[in-house]
Amino acid sequence: MALFDRLFGAKPEENLEESALVEEAVQEEDAVPEILEETDAVTEVEPALTPEQEAQKQRTLDLMERYYAEKAALAARVQEAQERGEDIAIQTKEAVEVPAEPEPVLETDQEKYERSLEKTRKGFGARLNEFFANFRTVDEEFFEELEELLILSDVGVQVASTLAEDLRYEAKLQKAKKASDLQRVILEKLVNIYEKDGQFKEAINMQDGLTVMLFVGVNGVGKTTSIGKLAYKYRQAGKKVMLVAADTFRAGAVAQLVEWGRRVDVPVVTGPEKSDPASVVFDGMEKAISEDVDILMIDTAGRLQNKDNLMAELEKIGRIVKRVLPDAPHETLLAVDASTGQNALVQAKEFSKITPLTGLVLTKIDGTARGGVVLAIRQELDIPVKFIGFGEKIDDIGEFSSEDFMRGLLEGLV
Structure with a gap:
């Protein structure tokens, strides 16, 4: 079954006999007050807790x-x-121990998706609803305005153009006359863009022994913070984790990663200030192997403005990693800031020229209405999202699920 049908259910086939019965029942006005009396008081059922x-x-x-x-x-x-x-002062010296603030009930992954995609969903939903309210018929202006709406929703020019062309064909095929006839088709096409023939490629390439993850990305996108949160996530899962501070030239980069290591109780391999990043990576690889580490995460520099130097540096780091462990790195992950919209797509294009990428870490999705950029990156570069950041809390990161993402993005619009 296609992803859209799994998420929102297949479109029901028309049943003329049933439709006639329903219409007949609606016309029986005497039954309406009784039905209203029985259904007026709606009890809201809370979702069951685990x-x-x-x-x-x-x-x-x-x-x-x-x-x-x-x-x-x-x-x-x-x-x-x-x-x-x-x-009274003597009596009140005997202080009552105030309990620590109770931990909140943990959110499920689906709840995190719904929360973090709220701005994107509302922005896209409001534009889409306004669009359908303004158009009564399907004509060329309809398709042009739809293409513009999709571009403003950060799904990308290529996605918007492809979708508009597909819809022109669908409109002729279905002989659609009203704009509302195409609403479900539009959303279904958006889901199909991400589905890519069912090849999601979202699973993390975990190894039986050491798994090496190399993180790249420009400064300021939340790369180091994502590494720290993932270190916490995997340590909580019982994994032995180690970090490598290979961004040795940026002021404060090493100190930031070391602070994250202290905070989540994970060791960090560092080198002298301005030292060769590849030598720090070599030390980290050897130490990880000798100490039976499960997951090694390597933080690298993000100086995209000097691509030649960055390419040479990443290539050298890659050679050092393979010298110690021939099949590593097992993941090369680009961190991109969702709030930058199409700029995130540009960064993904540039970094994919510099080093082969296995996936993305999508950060700051909770603070933006530009979550549609995931579709643009998927369509134009075929790079899957592998991790997603939901917010500021230390556990606000998780492995990406296309089903949860698309449900969170389109919930209420179908």
Whole structure:
């Protein structure tokens, strides 16, 4: 079954007999008040919690109950002391231990997608709804305006042009007269762009032994932060993780990664200031192998404005990695800032010329309405997203799921 049908269900076939029965029932006005009385009070059903969420919720309730019980007991003791005329300060020296703020119930991955894609979904949805409200018929102006809408939604010029041409064909095939006839088709085409014949290529190339991940990307896109969050994610999963600070020339880059290592309790391999990045990577590779590390993440420089030097540096790092472990790096991941829209596509094009990329780390998706750039990168470069950053919290990163992403992007529009 195609991705769109898995997400939103297949388009129901027309059933003329059933339609006639429904129309007949609607026309029976006497039945309407009774139906309204029975269905007027709608009870909102909360989604079922997982056993872990249920246990966390109960722990939180128990903790709050204990806290307020102790608080009430202290208030009673203070009141008794006041009634006896005793020194209240002496009585209140016995402080009640205030419990730590309870941890929030963990979000599911789907909840994170829905939250982080809210701005993109609302922006795209509002434009699409306005578009269909303005057009009653399907004509050439309809297709031109649709193409412009898609470009403004950051799906890219090539995607917008291809989609408009496909829709012209579909409109003729279906003999569509009204704009609303094509609404579902438009969304289905957007999903099909990402599906790419079912070859999503999203799985992380994890190894039985050491897995080496090389991270590239321009400065300021959230590359080092993503590495730190992934180190936390994998360490929480029981993996032995090590980081390598190979961005040795940018002021503060090494210190930033070292701070992340301290924060998530993961060792960081560093070298002297301004040292050769490849030599630091070599030390990191040998140390990772000798210490039976599961995942080694290498942070590199992002000076795209000097492509020749960067290409030479990345090529040298690649040779050093392969010298120690011939099949590595197992992932070469480009970090791109979703909020930069089409600029993220430009960066992906430039870096793909410099080094072979196996995937993207999409950052800052929660603060932007430009999530459509994922479709542009997929269509034009066929580079899959492998990780996605959902927000500021330390656990706001996860492995990318096209189904969760497309559902979060289009929910409510289908």
